[in-house]
Amino acid sequence: MAFRYNYAVVCRIPDSFKEKGQRITANQTIDVEKAREEYRNFLDTLRKCEVNIVELQEDESYPDCAFVEDCAVVIGGTALICRPGLASRQGEVAEIRKVIRQELRLKIAEIEDADATLDGGDVLFTGKEIFVGIGHHTNLKGANAVAEAFPEYVVTSIKIEGALHLKNLITVAGKQVLAVGSSISARKAYDQMRQSPNFNYKALKLDSDTAANMLYINGRLIHRTRDEIGEISYSVLDEKITYAKHKCSIKEIEKGLGSLSSLVILIAKHRAPKNIVSTVTNDDTCPFAWL
DSSP: OOOSSSSSEEEEEOGGGGHHHHOOOOTTTOOOOHHHHHHHHEEEEEHHOOOEEEEEOTTTTOTTTTTGGGGGGEEEEEEOOOOOGGGGGGGHHHHHHHHHIIISSEEEEEOOTTTBBBOOOGGGEOSSSSEESSSSSHHOOOOOHHHHHOOTTTEEEEEEEEESSSGTTTEEEEEEEEEEOOSSSHHHHHHHHSSSOOOOEEEEESSHHHHHHHHETTEEEEEEHHHHHOHHHHHHHHHHHOOOEEEEHHHHHHHTTTTGGOOOEEEEEOOSSSSSSOOOOOOOTTTTTEE
């Protein structure tokens, strides 16, 4: 069933993550230890949603390695390995591919077109169809790769502007429910989605784009804190969402252009894999651990 997951692939935050703030703006500083505390709290929140955590070792060569969502799109038993739009990030997919193939043992689909680019953050699966945002990091050929990997679903490409990814504007907030941000970019993206012949969703309209980025997992909703999304959006969530909610702060991680959805690849795997490491180790030769 859609949105029923039992595994979550994540990656630790490297020391080099602090370089992100320096690249984004000369005045931005990132407290890596505070970001790691937020990351650990995020893992605790995922556990509350009853998923097994597969944690990858951080790689100092890739400051963005914690944003695993951009490396793979997993729907059902198939994992499409992405080709991130930033060439500097394309090396991140190797470890993701290895874990998904060897440990989770899903079917792997690769992007064949050398000109295609695809960030997982631009792929929105609603449970019955797929929307792909065409923008800074994903092109039409990348969207075509999604259609080839998941032929059982209708795939619709929409143009996005003024946002890093589609999921920075719109995410799934429940069965047949889409959380929609307040910006012009979010409204334009939503209007394009409404043109789909399969469109039959309720819109949870929020007061900011930040509020619209959330995770719907096993009947629960993970969203940002009141302080981060504002009183109006928080009140909307309290009023409209009747199922279990978990708030999670990522103020420091957000400085590096991170979001809740960017921190995880959610997977439904019904047969338990072999070779499970029960806890995080300090052995640098161990690339991941299951928690």
